Amino acid sequence: MSDAAERHTEEDGILDLRLPPTRILPLVVASPHSGTNYPADLINASRLDPLTLRRSEDSFVDELCAAAPELGAPLLAALFPRAYLDVNREPWELDPAMFADNLPGFVNVRSPRVRMGLGTIARVVASGEEIYARKLRFAEARQRVETLYNPYHEKLRLLLAETEAMFGGYLLLDCHSMPSAAGAIGSREGPDIVLGDCHGSACAAFLVETSRAFLTARNYSVVLNAPYAGGFTTGHYGNPRLCRHALQIEINRALYMDERRYRRRPGFERLRRDVAALITHLGDAVREFLPGTRPLAAE
Numbered sequence: 001m002s003d004a005a006e007r008h009t010e011e012d013g014i015l016d017l018r019l020p021p022t023r024i025l026p027l028v029v030a031s032p033h034s035g036t037n038y039p040a041d042l043i044n045a046s047r048l049d050p051l052t053l054r055r056s057e058d059s060f061v062d063e064l065c066a067a068a069p070e071l072g073a074p075l076l077a078a079l080f081p082r083a084y085l086d087v088n089r090e091p092w093e094l095d096p097a098m099f100a101d102n103l104p105g106f107v108n109v110r111s112p113r114v115r116m117g118l119g120t121i122a123r124v125v126a127s128g129e130e131i132y133a134r135k136l137r138f139a140e141a142r143q144r145v146e147t148l149y150n151p152y153h154e155k156l157r158l159l160l161a162e163t164e165a166m167f168g169g170y171l172l173l174d175c176h177s178m179p180s181a182a183g184a185i186g187s188r189e190g191p192d193i194v195l196g197d198c199h200g201s202a203c204a205a206f207l208v209e210t211s212r213a214f215l216t217a218r219n220y221s222v223v224l225n226a227p228y229a230g231g232f233t234t235g236h237y238g239n240p241r242l243c244r245h246a247l248q249i250e251i252n253r254a255l256y257m258d259e260r261r262y263r264r265r266p267g268f269e270r271l272r273r274d275v276a277a278l279i280t281h282l283g284d285a286v287r288e289f290l291p292g293t294r295p296l297a298a299e
Contacts, residue, residue: 008069013037014151016062016077024072025283026167026290028159029065031077031175032087032152032233033058041140042084047133048125051262055125056082058177059262064251065175067276073283074159078152083131085144086120087152088174088231092145093119100135120149126179160237160244168291169243171207171282174233175275180254183227192220192255196230196248202238203245210285211247211278218274243290 007019038053046053062077069075078087092107095114098121103109117123121141124130156172163170183190193215197203208224215222230238230248238246253259256268 010079011151011155013079014148015155016075016079017155018066018069018075020069020072020074022072023074023163023166025279026163026169026286027068027073027171027173027279027283028156028163029068029073029075029173029175029279030156030233031058031062031065031075033078033082033176034060034062035078035080035082037079038081039084042081045134045136046131048129048131052127052129053081053083053125053131054262055127055129056122057262058082058175059253059257060264060268061175061177061251064256064268064272064275065173065279067272068279071276071280071283073279074163076152076156076159078148080148083122083125085148086118086122087149088233089113089118089120090232091120091149091153092141094121094141095119095123098123098132098136099138099141101138103138120145156233156237164244167287169286170245170290171203171286172233172237172244172246173279173282174230174246174248176228176248176250177253177257178228178250180252180259182250182252183223190252191223192252193222194226194228194248194250195222195224196228196234196250197225197246198230198235198238199225202230202234202240203247204240204289206289207245207282207285208247211249211282214278214281215274218277220274245286 009017065075093111093114094107096103096109113119160170195211197208212222228250234246234248256271257265
């Protein structure tokens with residue numbers, strides 16, 4: 001592989017990690033919900049057809065962010081689907097009604113996300129249909145957390161630590177998509193993009209405003225924290241006082257895909273170019289904003 005090529009690895013069908021030859025930007029880009037490797041045990045246990053199972057999927061978001069490595073930032077994507085395990089949750093947000101056996105005391109059974117049916121292992125897909133035709137066992141949840149959730153966050157923590165060591169801090173872009181109906185009020189359409197900074201606690205206001213202004217200048221309608229303020233990842237890894245910034249980006253699916261047939265629309269390429277330009281713009285802004293050290297070449 002030449003020095004100009006990114007390093008691309010798939011780890012046991014779990015993670016897709018793409019590293020740049022040189023870390024030029026103090027960014028890590030993540031796509032936790034774009035995975036399409038639906039395990040047989042999910043298909044067999046589900047009461048839904050395969051197409052309906054995809055309603056929680058952030059289809060093609062990893063492709064929208066695919067320029068990150070060539071621009072100088074790593075890209076981490078989960079290959080497993082959100083309907084199977086959601087890494088944008090605490091490791092143990094579980095609904096006891098989904099399980100045949102009792103859950104251990106350390107499980108968070110009362111989180112708002114569990115009440116909505118969208119815990120670490122979801123009870124419903126995003127459109128509200130129940131996923132499972134049978135009760136699960138806690139051993140199944142433990143297996144998913146140990147083999148999927150833990151490796152994802154271990155890799156993400158490593159990428160962030162490396163970026164912090166190189167630049168004195170980081171910006172984590174946690175990239176998602178949302179149904180076109182999200183945020184719609186009556187006949188008014190929902191926004192094109194929602195930026196989530198956990199209501200100011202996960203990312204410096206300067207970086208949020210830089211993102212908003214850049215996207216608005218490209219004729220996207222942008223709102224902040226409504227209806228998505230940021231999930232576990234944004235809140236857990238964002239700490240602006242320590243120069244650790246995390247920003248969640250939710251992209252309206254109608255901009256780039258047919259939401260019923262899961263196909264790219266003509267707007268896909270334009271949006272991909274704009275996401276690439278945003279990554280470069282934010283990377284430059286963050287680099288000016290951080291204490292900074294010299295970027296290091298990948299081994």
